[in-house]
Amino acid sequence: MEHESEIREITSLLLLLVPRDTFAARKWNATGLLEIRKIAEEILSGNASKVVQRDEISSILFSDDSYSILKSFPQHSLRDTLESYVKHVLDTFTKGGADIEGELKFQLVAISFLQSFLQLNFTGPSTTWNSNKSLFPDLEEDFVQKESIKLLTIDGQSAYNLMSEPLLIVLALLFFEKGSQIDYHKTLVNRNKDATLEELVDDTKSRLSFWKEDTIKSSLFWWRSRALQIHSSLLSEESGTLSAITAVLLNINIVDAVVPSVHNSDIRRKLQLIFCLELARNAVNSKTEHLAIPFIEKSRQISDLNLVLTGAKAKRTKFQKVHNSALVLLAKSETDLSSGQGSENKKSPEVFELNSDLLLERPEFESLDDLELQEEQDTKRIKFDSAYRPDEGMQSVLPICTRAEDIPVELKELNPNEQPVLSDVDYVQLLLRYAILKQTSPYNNPLIEEQLGAIIGRILYTKSTNANWLIFSRALWERSLLETSKARTVERGILQMTSLIEEIGIKIKTRIMPQASDESDELLASSRLRYIHQLPLLPQWTLDMKLAEKYMSLGILRSAIEIYERLQLPCEAALCYVAVDEEQQAIQILLRRLEEFPDDARAISILGDIKQDPELWLRAWAVGKYPRAKASLSHYYYNPPASSGETKNIGLAIKHMNDSLSINPLNYDNWFFYGCCGLESGQFELASEAFTRCVSIDDMSSHAWSNLSTALLKLDKTRPAFSALKKAIRNVGEADTSWKIYENFVIVAAKLGEWNDVLFGVKELVNSRGSKQGEKVVDITMIEKLVQILMETEYPNEPNARLTHYQESCIDLVCNVLPNIITSSARCWRLVSKVELWQRKPWAALECLERAYRALTQRTDLDTNEKTWNEAVESCSDLVAAYVSLGEFPGRHNAGDVVCKDWKYKARSAIRSLLSKGKATWEDSEGWDKLQELKEEVTN
Numbered sequence: 001m002e003h004e005s006e007i008r009e010i011t012s013l014l015l016l017l018v019p020r021d022t023f024a025a026r027k028w029n030a031t032g033l034l035e036i037r038k039i040a041e042e043i044l045s046g047n048a049s050k051v052v053q054r055d056e057i058s059s060i061l062f063s064d065d066s067y068s069i070l071k072s073f074p075q076h077s078l079r080d081t082l083e084s085y086v087k088h089v090l091d092t093f094t095k096g097g098a099d100i101e102g103e104l105k106f107q108l109v110a111i112s113f114l115q116s117f118l119q120l121n122f123t124g125p126s127t128t129w130n131s132n133k134s135l136f137p138d139l140e141e142d143f144v145q146k147e148s149i150k151l152l153t154i155d156g157q158s159a160y161n162l163m164s165e166p167l168l169i170v171l172a173l174l175f176f177e178k179g180s181q182i183d184y185h186k187t188l189v190n191r192n193k194d195a196t197l198e199e200l201v202d203d204t205k206s207r208l209s210f211w212k213e214d215t216i217k218s219s220l221f222w223w224r225s226r227a228l229q230i231h232s233s234l235l236s237e238e239s240g241t242l243s244a245i246t247a248v249l250l251n252i253n254i255v256d257a258v259v260p261s262v263h264n265s266d267i268r269r270k271l272q273l274i275f276c277l278e279l280a281r282n283a284v285n286s287k288t289e290h291l292a293i294p295f296i297e298k299s300r301q302i303s304d305l306n307l308v309l310t311g312a313k314a315k316r317t318k319f320q321k322v323h324n325s326a327l328v329l330l331a332k333s334e335t336d337l338s339s340g341q342g343s344e345n346k347k348s349p350e351v352f353e354l355n356s357d358l359l360l361e362r363p364e365f366e367s368l369d370d371l372e373l374q375e376e377q378d379t380k381r382i383k384f385d386s387a388y389r390p391d392e393g394m395q396s397v398l399p400i401c402t403r404a405e406d407i408p409v410e411l412k413e414l415n416p417n418e419q420p421v422l423s424d425v426d427y428v429q430l431l432l433r434y435a436i437l438k439q440t441s442p443y444n445n446p447l448i449e450e451q452l453g454a455i456i457g458r459i460l461y462t463k464s465t466n467a468n469w470l471i472f473s474r475a476l477w478e479r480s481l482l483e484t485s486k487a488r489t490v491e492r493g494i495l496q497m498t499s500l501i502e503e504i505g506i507k508i509k510t511r512i513m514p515q516a517s518d519e520s521d522e523l524l525a526s527s528r529l530r531y532i533h534q535l536p537l538l539p540q541w542t543l544d545m546k547l548a549e550k551y552m553s554l555g556i557l558r559s560a561i562e563i564y565e566r567l568q569l570p571c572e573a574a575l576c577y578v579a580v581d582e583e584q585q586a587i588q589i590l591l592r593r594l595e596e597f598p599d600d601a602r603a604i605s606i607l608g609d610i611k612q613d614p615e616l617w618l619r620a621w622a623v624g625k626y627p628r629a630k631a632s633l634s635h636y637y638y639n640p641p642a643s644s645g646e647t648k649n650i651g652l653a654i655k656h657m658n659d660s661l662s663i664n665p666l667n668y669d670n671w672f673f674y675g676c677c678g679l680e681s682g683q684f685e686l687a688s689e690a691f692t693r694c695v696s697i698d699d700m701s702s703h704a705w706s707n708l709s710t711a712l713l714k715l716d717k718t719r720p721a722f723s724a725l726k727k728a729i730r731n732v733g734e735a736d737t738s739w740k741i742y743e744n745f746v747i748v749a750a751k752l753g754e755w756n757d758v759l760f761g762v763k764e765l766v767n768s769r770g771s772k773q774g775e776k777v778v779d780i781t782m783i784e785k786l787v788q789i790l791m792e793t794e795y796p797n798e799p800n801a802r803l804t805h806y807q808e809s810c811i812d813l814v815c816n817v818l819p820n821i822i823t824s825s826a827r828c829w830r831l832v833s834k835v836e837l838w839q840r841k842p843w844a845a846l847e848c849l850e851r852a853y854r855a856l857t858q859r860t861d862l863d864t865n866e867k868t869w870n871e872a873v874e875s876c877s878d879l880v881a882a883y884v885s886l887g888e889f890p891g892r893h894n895a896g897d898v899v900c901k902d903w904k905y906k907a908r909s910a911i912r913s914l915l916s917k918g919k920a921t922w923e924d925s926e927g928w929d930k931l932q933e934l935k936e937e938v939t940n
């Protein structure tokens with residue numbers, strides 16, 4: 001390809017959104033691609049909205065031919081009109097064939113639409129683009145707005161009504177689709193409801209493999225994935241379709257296809273890095289955060305970020321004298337990434353000084369060495385749930401060090417109060433880790449909030465004037481959310497949220513937000529947009545929505561509803577009313593919405609949820625394939641309300657959930673429910689498929705692993721079932737249900753003859769439940785089996801020989817663990833005694849039998865229950881036999897002593913004592929006769 005290396009360089013730098021100066025400073029070949037470079041420069045300098053005004057662009061976008069196509073709207077639909085328009089534009093740029101420069105220009109125009117849209121709705125400062133004027137000069141703006149918004153409806157969800165310039169994102173999406181030659185009926189803009197997700201995924205995949213090595217196309221795929229993420233952020237809920245297609249587009253091949261030649265390893269590494277961050281972000285956005293963990297870890301490896309969470313002493317405020325234990329995140333970027341960024345790390349246009357009392361309550365740390373001391377104090381002690389093990393890599397979201405000595409050297413050296421500046425991408429990574437942790441953790445858990453606070457602290461409390469605006473304002477925003485979850489700071493948190501909402505995006509000088517210096521808007525725009533494609537997306541209005549949610553959770557309903565009404569979010573307002581049992585109000589709002597937008601599937605479905613009316617859910621599905629409507633139907637038929645007169649219909653529950661999952665296959669809860677229906681109705685293939693999907697979304701879920709094993713066992717797949725149980729056990733929590741998982745584990749392990757595992761499982765069971773429920777939890781048959789296996793092995797002869805793992809573990813279970821919980825089971829004591837004897841400790845074996853005898857002869861129903869009596873007799877006979885056979889053995893001290901010198905006397909008195917206890921009731925029993933016989937034997 002002509003200009004190959006130059007094209008690679010341009011596309012790479014654009015994907016990285018490097019500052020304009022970095023771009024301009026490269027040694028470009030003076031002769032080639034001059035126009036392309038100019039456009040790229042314009043985008044990189046924050047002038048994206050001006051790209052369309054360039055002569056060579058506007059002469060195509062706004063030519064007479066173009067206008068004659070555009071004029072067919074509104075006779076024809078907007079979607080059809082734009083279809084012809086975009087096709088015409090592409091053909092004109094590429095001169096009807098393969099014109100590389102034209103293709104590239106076409107892509108740059110799409111990128112500039114996308115970036116302008118972001119500037120208008122996400123970051124500011126506002127810009128002058130007005131699509132009304134340029135594309136449809138004769139039409140009412142409101143009309144164009146409304147029609148454009150409609151095209152963004154997907155999976156039954158409408159996009160936000162009041163966004164600015166929706167036509168820009170529509171155009172960007174269409175340009176990217178056209179550029180990858182997506183068919184009209186496989187489009188996601190006004191998605192064709194008859195195309196299944198599978199077809200769409202396959203179609204996208206085939207395009208990727210067809211153009212596997214094509215630089216321009218690969219860059220286009222990457223940008224398209226970004227546009228789809230933006231599209232998704234305009235909806236109220238995640239969209240399975242958009243997440244799935246994004247995940248397909250972000251294929252590692254596209255990185256190789258755009259990186260410039262090998263000698264530019266720096267750009268290659270940066271591209272790989274943002275690629276991993278974008279994959280992680282997609283997982284976060286689609287609520288499948290667990291899938292983000294490997295990508296975020298890969299990002300850490302690429303950027304060589306060193307980080308660990310650890311404990312320290314801290315003074316909280318100026319006024320607080322006492323030291324508390326607190327968490328601190330130690331982090332350090334690889335040196336040459338943070339210092340070697342050259343012109344990229346130039347002073348950012350906005351100055352960051354945090355000195356507002358409203359905002360700042362910066363902890364002051366003591367040295368880390370105090371950690372262990374700290375742990376001994378019991379006030380405000382911090383519990384750590386996972387330990388940092390350097391050799392196992394860092395698969396957790398936040399690696400934690402409980403002991404100062406485990407902290408890697410580079411981090412231990414850091415002064416926790418003055419940690420070094422990180423590179424911007426590493427801050428982005430921290431914010432993503434923050435999002436993952438937050439989304440995977442229970443809400444309002446104090447320990448988690450400490451961890452979250454530590455991450456934010458690491459971002460905000462670095463002395464630096466170089467922080468990036470988007471990163472910094474996001475950290476401030478998250479911090480204010482954290483503050484609202486603590487009673488002590490809730491008011492301050494709300495105040496901060498309110499101020500930030502007013503300030504973000506608007507260039508005013510205020511107390512909280514960093515101040516803008518007198519730089520131009522373009523410089524602001526470009527620096528604010530730099531990391532927008534790696535961070536979780538928060539359009540302007542969602543900040544207000546978060547505030548409303550906060551009001552809701554604090555019970556300040558009126559304020560929440562006011563916000564929703566101002567934002568024109570009827571569904572959210574309705575849900576708000578439902579939450580406080582004002583269902584009539586909710587219904588009113590939804591009906592009003594449906595008068596204006598009869599096809600709002602989500603609104604119809606929510607109405608269905610309120611009224612528990614299957615008709616409405618069916619309608620929501622018919623008009624928009626809204627997946628939650630089908631999920632609601634499924635739950636409805638699984639457990640119909642009494643008033644409906646319906647009876648449980650698991651077949652229908654399965655059928656409806658199957659439909660729901662076909663639109664959104666990324667919903668863990670729905671797969672789980674589907675799987676449970678499968679188990680319940682004996683459809684084990686279905687159940688095994690469902691739980692397999694669950695664990696592919698969340699590999700840590702022990703419930704799903706355990707249910708998967710149940711399904712596999714039913715399918716006679718014992719070995720896979722066992723692996724599933726092993727996974728289940730790996731992450732099993734303290735929950736009351738976890739013993740069931742162990743119980744299954746033991747059964748399956750025994751079936752497979754995995755005795756070490758059986759042993760492990762039995763021990764866990766005894767340990768976790770024995771203290772509460774005593775010997776009832778002991779599966780004595782299983783332990784007998786284990787002991788039998790133990791006895792088949794040889795106890796080592798040499799005094800210091802090592803035992804096998806099995807021997808050691810089995811001895812521990814039987815001789816140490818078991819005696820602590822058994823009280824009166826002769827059968828158990830006999831086992832212990834057997835193992836003691838096997839270990840050549842006859843004295844200990846004898847002791848066991850003595851204890852068993854004592855326990856059994858002291859039972860209160862000895863007089864009334866013949867079974868008890870017989871057991872007592874049996875234990876007596878065991879004991880006597882042991883006295884006889886073991887009494888003369890060498891004793892514990894091995895110094896001429898014997899196990900029991902007066903064994904004869906002891907045996908006799910044991911028998912006598914039991915005889916006297918049983919005299920009143922059992923004189924005619926078999927047991928009595930047996931004791932008499934014993935007595936004879938011993939006396940002779």
Ligand SMILES: *[C@@H]1O[C@H](CO)[C@@H](O)[C@H](O)[C@H]1NC(C)=O
Nearest residue numbers: 002003005028029030031032
């Ligand atoms: C610059 O571009 C011209 C035309 O494409 C090409 O012939 C020449 O080799 C290029 N020079 C360099 C140094 O890449």
Ligand SMILES: *[C@@H]1O[C@H](CO)[C@@H](O)[C@H](O)[C@H]1NC(C)=O
Nearest residue numbers: 020041042045046047050522
């Ligand atoms: C961006 O636009 C501004 C204002 O029109 C202009 O002064 C500046 O030169 C432009 N930057 C570039 C790189 O074109």
Ligand SMILES: *[C@@H]1O[C@H](CO)[C@@H](O)[C@H](O)[C@H]1NC(C)=O
Nearest residue numbers: 130132133137138139140141
């Ligand atoms: C959009 O076009 C209509 C019709 O010409 C006009 O009334 C309206 O003011 C325009 N909007 C803007 C923002 O220019």
Ligand SMILES: *[C@@H]1O[C@H](CO)[C@@H](O)[C@H](O)[C@H]1NC(C)=O
Nearest residue numbers: 657658659660661662665689
């Ligand atoms: C839904 O049912 C069909 C037909 O039984 C099956 O082929 C498909 O895999 C099911 N879909 C899901 C998501 O389980």
Ligand SMILES: *[C@@H]1O[C@H](CO)[C@@H](O)[C@H](O)[C@H]1NC(C)=O
Nearest residue numbers: 676679680703706707710737
């Ligand atoms: C599946 O898992 C859930 C949650 O752990 C549990 O309540 C249910 O009993 C399991 N179902 C079966 C059949 O094991």
Ligand SMILES: CC(=O)N[C@H]1CO[C@H](CO)[C@@H](O)[C@@H]1O
Nearest residue numbers: 120121122124162505540541
């Ligand atoms: C409708 C809406 O929320 N518009 C906002 C889009 O984002 C910009 C920049 O943050 C705000 O200024 C707009 O108010």
